[in-house]
Amino acid sequence: MDEVLLRSLIPGVLTVLVRRGADFAAGEDAVQDALVEALGAWPADPPRDPRGWLITVAWRKFLDATRADAARRRREDREGGLPEPGPAPAADDTLKLYFLCAHPALTPSSAVALTLRAVGGLTTRQIARAYLVPEATMAQRISRAKRTVSGVRLDRPGDVATVLRVLYLVFNEGYSGDVDLSAEAIRLTRQMAAAIDHPEVAGLLALMLLHHARRAARTAADGSLVPLAEQDRGRWDTHAIAEGVVILQAALARDRLGEYQAQAAIAALHADAFTAEETDWVQIVEWYDELAGLTDSPVVLLNRAVAVGEADGPRAGLAALAGLDPALPRWTAVSAHLHERDGDLDTAARLYAEAARKATNLAERDHLTRQAARLHVRLDVHRRRSDQK
Template sequence: MNELLLRSLTPSVLGILVRRGADFAAAEDAVQDALVEAIRVWPDDPPRDPKGWLVTVAWRRFLDQARADTARRNREDRIDEEPPPGPGPAVDDTLQLYFLCAHPSLTPSSAVALTLRAVGGLTTRQIAEAYLVPEATMAQRISRAKRTVSGVRFDQPGDVATVLRVLYLVFNEGYSGDVDLAAEAIRLTRELAARIDHPEVAGLLALMLLHHARLEARTAPDGSLVPLAEQDRGRWDTALIAEGVEVLQAALARDRLGEFQAQAAIAALHADAQAADETDWVQIVEWYDELALLTDSPVVRLNRAVAVGEADGPRAGLAALAKLDDTLPRYTAVAAYLHERDGDPVTAARLYVEAAQKATNIAEVGHLTRQAARLNARRSE
């Protein structure tokens, strides 16, 4: 069974049903039923036309449900005659599905879940496992999202920036269950890049590739976090890095800079350094300045303070940090790091403990706690 083929066909099959008159929520349910049936039937009886098979089965499931629902009698009269089997019109609806699933009326979590199901072709169980929530909870979230967008016109123009933010949220989620969400986000972003010529789509794809290239080096054998400066760069995926840099260079050449291109440029500079002490921190600070102009994000300014501390020394980094709100996530962790670099292990150890108490990620809590323990152990020697 080629699960990747099924998932790649999902958007076009869903789009065909919607164009035939099915509302989005009912069409999506019917497509999911067809995918389940394909998983059951195809291993022993593979179809010659997988897409046409899915369209036919999904449409029949939709009609069965429409006929069973007395409240939809008027609608049933209009759609009762089944179209002939086959793939339907050669129209690529994938892009519109991206826009529909990233509709501004949805919460970020709902938009992510709906995108993974309707565009990504994942089951509710797979999405629930990836997000570490009960399947029933995820089912309710997806159902609410589908009801929200059911009245939206399918040909309504969408917002590329919203779609990209949803895909970035997918990428930044953890790796759990039987679906690697980062890999899935890269797959979806590749599909989007093939359908829309936009430098920020390319920028996001480059950013994902450059970050994903470091995956194997990010954790130690015991599962603990390995900071970027301490990672074994020999374990980085050079093919992904080369692809990410190539995609980024083509995007930057169009001279329409956006935040994802700027983030990818920073990631590329990290990837370009053969060792941590060879990192071009001065240029990274310049890119953070560009990024701050584009987003005015306090998180960007927090990361910039770290870069300033590397480029101009820890005192300069602490001065940049002092201008920011100390309630920002990771503020205390950054302060601890810069104080340690400045030769103040006592303050650094205390701040590492505070940062660990504020952290919400288990791996991050463990990392910060170990940093505090390391400094306290040195003091007692």
């Protein structure tokens, strides 16, 4: 059975049920029940119209769950029952489902979980494993989210920016458990790009493709992180890079710049360099300036300081960093990097060790600890040589 096809049908089936009058929570449960039945029936007897089959069976499941009494069931049977599976309606409200799952009343984590469940078609167990939380915890999170949006109608304009933030959150989770959330986010964003003509949707898809293209080179054989400058660029996915660049260029040509297009432009400049030394850091700083104007984000300014340090030297980078809050995530690590480039190895080693203690990600903590240890070795060698003179 084609699991990708099955999962791609879920949003359209759910929106048909909601349009017919099912509330979101009951409709989503009915769709999941229909999927279970499909897994058992389709291998032996695949339907001619998979979407129509799922809609019919899910609607039956919904009615079975909501019938008030046996009399109503008998009355419906006397009136001829439900129609047999047939061609599904042409209308597809999948886009509205995206907006529903990104409802502003939901927390970001709940919006992500609901999107993966209702739009992505992942099971609660798969989502729980991806987020490394107990299945019962994830089930409660999804149930609360479903209750929150159950009374929301699907006839209101949606906020594209909110949906894109949710998809970006999914992408940034990367890979854990048995679900590749980065690949899943790309699949969902492709789906959204096919449904809505918006340059920022295209910009986000391009950004995801360009970042995902470097995935194979991001870790060494022992699982340790490999910084961008040290990555084997021969392991980058050139097809994904080419696709991302084409999508980005088409979006930029519409002259409606947004934050995801600007981020994608920065990623494209990194991808365009055959070696780290050939990176066009001056142009990257210019794109960070554009991005800072669009978002006013301190994280953007932190990344800009790194780019300034590469374009204009570490002293300029440190000057750009000085105006930012040291409590920012990665501020200490960036400061360590810039001090090392400026030749102040004592300060850099101390800051790498401090950044390692602050890191919340095990791989990042290990990487920063290695950086501190590397500099301590260099400092020890330098001191021994000085003592011998």
